[in-house]
Amino acid sequence: MRATTIHAPHDIRIEDVPDPRIQRPGDAVVRVMRACICGSDLWAYRGEAAREPGQRIGHEFLGMVMETGPEVTGLKPGELVLAPFMWSDGVCDYCVDGLTTSCEHGGFWGAPGSDGGQGEAVRVPFADATLVRIPAELAPDTPYGDSRLLDAVLTLSDVMGTGHHAALGAGVRPGATVAVVGDGAVGLCAVLAAKRLGAERIIALGRHEARTAIARKFGATDVVAERGEAAIAAVRELTRGQGAHAVIEAVGTEQSMRTALGITRPGGAVGYVGVPHGSGSGLDLRLMFDNNIAVRGGVAPVRTYIPELLPDVLDGTIDPSPVFDMTVDLDGVPDGYRAMDDRTALKVLIKP
């Protein structure tokens, strides 16, 4: 089959690789119908996260079950399934707690020895626990096929679930004033998640008009285009000097964390999901201490959130699909990386 590989910074290739096959009794093989490129893939693309030459890449996908191992009981070939961005066994202490990202036997798609999501097919460990069935009617080649809805479901693989995790970490509650630092796809999904959780006021920080337009569509009531100290002043101006009770940090840099803490109301919380790339330096513990600001977040256990979020996507309560603003086939994946790296694309959908 063909799959995306990364050989060096900025060297993304589409190559022939061995077809996936069942290796353990709990495995399934899934033919990928939709995948996408994540902002966190760019850390590898830019050389800021190490990869072995030729390593697979991509961790967001959905598709059709092609084959199952003898111990898979909940899935059958032909069914449509959504994969979260990590696999998990479903039975360890952490999975039982819902923290599937700390699974004792979990792992990342694209890790050495495993398939990545940006390819024609993927071997899925612990298939019963990892995959979530989605309605077969969504398949675009069926009479009721709904490609847009399929795209929306794909966001639950990572970006929408991660936005939801950030909103929970920030303590978004009905009536809350929320601020979102970061106008990438996760930040935008966090706006949507905050709206879904009942936030009354949502301040989106961002300066790219195409993105802030999506933020408004997703529920942002205010947009702040400033950065740094000016952004902090602008948010304080909007909140009677107090700041927002729930602040979402969806970037991962020192500046974004400083801004997030600077706009959090005393007693509030920063929910952070930006993979830390310098953001640790932005943690001012004295500021946190004096103002009782909590910092809570991390790698999102999206597998746990899918059962809660999927019905809302299927019935149209939320539609995160506008985060995709470019679509490519497998051969177009290198162009997709370039476009996201240049910020000419927000998030790239892949139809292999």
Place this chain on the structure above:
Amino acid sequence: MRATTIHAPHDIRIEDVPDPRIQRPGDAVVRVMRACICGSDLWAYRGEAAREPGQRIGHEFLGMVMETGPEVTGLKPGELVLAPFMWSDGVCDYCVDGLTTSCEHGGFWGAPGSDGGQGEAVRVPFADATLVRIPAELAPDTPYGDSRLLDAVLTLSDVMGTGHHAALGAGVRPGATVAVVGDGAVGLCAVLAAKRLGAERIIALGRHEARTAIARKFGATDVVAERGEAAIAAVRELTRGQGAHAVIEAVGTEQSMRTALGITRPGGAVGYVGVPHGSGSGLDLRLMFDNNIAVRGGVAPVRTYIPELLPDVLDGTIDPSPVFDMTVDLDGVPDGYRAMDDRTALKVLIKP
């Protein structure tokens, strides 16, 4: 009257100062019956927190109302009252939320222009909101006077309320496994708070036998005497390799924060109340991110906790008074500072 002043590092004096008098209509003057020395006073004593020469000091006290301003409606001269370690107006947005330490008109005892708790009397701003009445029968010179109970009530001025805040920040719940970093008076009170909140297992980290004995009395089920990496290994050994779900950091140094994060179970939280003196450097955001460990705490709004904790102290459900292991009169205060600085005393009670 006479009061404690600080003139320079290690230069604590007892001096004659002007008698406090009503300055604003909401003030009260309180004659101090009990005060104490806080671990955080030692930061000033050691010169690690700046003070003006001659500044008052001490922020924990209880006593008798001597005089009230014309707008004080809830208190009368002769009543016994407990003061939290900050005053607050009771009506601003933060006070209404219970975050009295962020009060828009709040302040610290001993700040320039205000009285400190380690003296014969204190002018109390916003007396109705700040002070909490305690039973008059507790006074030692009454037929039912109970000096030990009065000492126990005094801990609600700071140390016990701060331990409770740490336990809440760490997310202590019934059945939880809790670890407490720090065997000072706050750490010990945090053990008691965790026990009160239903923790099943409480691991106290400390190496001073007199203190760990109090920890066991307060509910610690395990004591770990190691430090640093060895302490982390020991706690992991006790928790099937996972760490404790709720970890309390009650020191404020880089090492204590590193230890706290190192013994927190993925998905858990560090509740921190140690005034940050280097602990920011111990915040490893990548470790927090990968394991979804929250960090939540700060300066404790003890005023808010007094109504909840006071009944439990009065009926004997909790007795934090063993944290006091040395008693002095006003003239003995400099000795008290020396003893706490030397760690020959855990916490010094003052009977002016």
